Amino acid sequence: MADTGLVTLYHWEPNANSGKPMLTLFEKGVAFDSHYLDLLSFDQHKPDYLAVNPLGTIPAMTHGDRVLTESTAIMEYVDEAFPGPRLMPADPVDTWRVRWWMKFMDQWLAPSFSMIGWSVFVGPSVRQRDPAELDAAIERIPLPERRLAWRKAISGSFSPEEMAESKRRVALGIGLLEEALGQREWLGSDGYSLADINGFNLAYALPLSQPHLSNDEMTPNIMRWLRAIYARPATKACWAMGRTDMAKRVTILESEPA
Amino acid sequence: MTSILYHGEPNGPSLTVLAAAFEKQVDLALERIDLVAGDRHGVRVPHAMEIDQSIEGEGPVLVVDGTAMADSVFIACYLDDVGTGPALRPTDPYARWQMMAWCRYVVERLAPAASYLGLHAAPPAVIPQGIASVDLAERWREAVERRFDEAKLADSRAKVAQATDKIEAQLADHRDWLMGGFTIADLETYAWLAGMPTLVPEAFADKPLTHGWLARVKAHPSVARALSLAATAAPETVWAPGPEINRWG
Numbered sequence: 001m002a003d004t005g006l007v008t009l010y011h012w013e014p015n016a017n018s019g020k021p022m023l024t025l026f027e028k029g030v031a032f033d034s035h036y037l038d039l040l041s042f043d044q045h046k047p048d049y050l051a052v053n054p055l056g057t058i059p060a061m062t063h064g065d066r067v068l069t070e071s072t073a074i075m076e077y078v079d080e081a082f083p084g085p086r087l088m089p090a091d092p093v094d095t096w097r098v099r100w101w102m103k104f105m106d107q108w109l110a111p112s113f114s115m116i117g118w119s120v121f122v123g124p125s126v127r128q129r130d131p132a133e134l135d136a137a138i139e140r141i142p143l144p145e146r147r148l149a150w151r152k153a154i155s156g157s158f159s160p161e162e163m164a165e166s167k168r169r170v171a172l173g174i175g176l177l178e179e180a181l182g183q184r185e186w187l188g189s190d191g192y193s194l195a196d197i198n199g200f201n202l203a204y205a206l207p208l209s210q211p212h213l214s215n216d217e218m219t220p221n222i223m224r225w226l227r228a229i230y231a232r233p234a235t236k237a238c239w240a241m242g243r244t245d246m247a248k249r250v251t252i253l254e255s256e257p258a
Numbered sequence: 259m260t261s262i263l264y265h266g267e268p269n270g271p272s273l274t275v276l277a278a279a280f281e282k283q284v285d286l287a288l289e290r291i292d293l294v295a296g297d298r299h300g301v302r303v304p305h306a307m308e309i310d311q312s313i314e315g316e317g318p319v320l321v322v323d324g325t326a327m328a329d330s331v332f333i334a335c336y337l338d339d340v341g342t343g344p345a346l347r348p349t350d351p352y353a354r355w356q357m358m359a360w361c362r363y364v365v366e367r368l369a370p371a372a373s374y375l376g377l378h379a380a381p382p383a384v385i386p387q388g389i390a391s392v393d394l395a396e397r398w399r400e401a402v403e404r405r406f407d408e409a410k411l412a413d414s415r416a417k418v419a420q421a422t423d424k425i426e427a428q429l430a431d432h433r434d435w436l437m438g439g440f441t442i443a444d445l446e447t448y449a450w451l452a453g454m455p456t457l458v459p460e461a462f463a464d465k466p467l468t469h470g471w472l473a474r475v476k477a478h479p480s481v482a483r484a485l486s487l488a489a490t491a492a493p494e495t496v497w498a499p500g501p502e503i504n505r506w507g
Contacts, residue, residue, distance in 0.1 A: 097308070104311065
């Protein structure tokens with residue numbers, strides 16, 4: 001198979017895109033060299049990392065001399081290239097559903113969560129720094145669309161319409177997740193899969209970040225699902241790698257069901 | 259039970275899935291629907307959540323044992339799993355990662371741009387009734403009312419040019435297909451790009467390898483068979499709203 005060498009993962013916190021390959025590696029029992037990048041210090045746009053991934057996006061993974069980017073595609077690679085429990089269903093229709101959910105979260109729901117997250121967390125965290133230094137940091141970002149996103153986050157210039165649309169999508173997405181998890185034990189099929197790993201990285205802090213939309217009364221299936229994923233040893237080991245209060249939000253899942 | 263494929267004109271995602279089914283020799287009942295008239299939102303097509311909320315927009319729907327599936331790349335992966343024809347994905351995990359990452363780029367960057375430019379050239383006449391997705395309904399409204407944004411049009415042309423740059427570079431070693439063997443990446447990329455030479459000719463200037471590849475894909479038997487199902491003379495000019503342009507830019 002493709003087990004051709006050491007694995008190094010370049011990542012930020014166990015959260016969102018960085019957490020997806022991290023948790024997948026833990027679930028598969030693959031040892032990896034962790035290379036932490038501080039997103040808020042723009043480590044991902046510095047020469048050392050650009051030599052690994054010229055696009056300056058995180059996460060990236062190297063496996064021997066192979067370089068991989070795109071977190072969801074990396075998860076599928078890790079599942080296929082290494083021994084350990086299969087994290088994709090055996091049934092082809094279930095496999096389709098796992099991919100459907102990952103795309104829906106990656107490209108529709110997560111960007112809405114992150115627009116809210118960036119406006120309330122990332123923007124304010126970096127805004128007080130020296131403007132000239134920030135400007136220089138943004139100019140180093142290779143992808144024009146990421147430069148634009150950082151400028152918007154730092155200046156707080158998401159329009160009220162954009163924020164309202166993101167909030168609409170978050171509320172609708174939570175409803176769709178709750179409905180799906182009412183039909184099946186896990187998100188994509190009857191077995192734990194990459195869709196759950198992906199979804200947990202998006203939703204683990206929901207009861208803290210959206211308490212009016214997600215709690216034991218309103219979304220019992222989401223809460224059951226999040227607690228079940230948090231109970232897994234791989235999840236505990238993965239979130240222990242967090243260095244900031246962001247990752248510590250996961251402890252909300254230690255609460256007893258209401 | 260025979261699976262049913264509801265498909266539009268062989269352009270965009272409908273072309274990908276039709277050609278994938280022919281390539282893999284999967285026996286499907288083909289049900290033509292008029293995507294531009296909004297048939298996907300009517301009573302003929304099942305209304306599962308995954309269909310109504312598919313972010314691909316007006317793509318085909320495959321119904322297998324009561325499960326309705328949307329999103330052309332993933333339907334093509336399903337057909338690759340169940341069909342008997344030649345493999346449409348590499349078997350090596352790294353080569354497979356390259357193909358999936360390529361398709362993600364096409365779906366996220368090229369497809370919204372092509373769809374926007376296609377709709378601008380040929381906007382639909384009427385907004386269909388019964389669109390469940392609020393943001394898809396808004397894309398229909400913008401197209402029918404011809405509210406196209408100049409900055410988005412310019413950015414979409416730039417995205418098409420980026421895609422042809424990427425293809426030309428990928429073909430630099432004079433390979434026949436994008437990933438080496440013929441894969442879903444060839445289908446999905448061709449399906450969104452087929453209508454672009456007329457709309458963004460500058461993106462295809464001085465790209466001889468891309469021209470050769472476009473001609474090879476078009477002539478490939480499964481693609482030619484899908485194109486032969488066209489009800490119009492130029493299926494690559496028929497557009498219904500596709501995926502949205504990334505809200506982050």
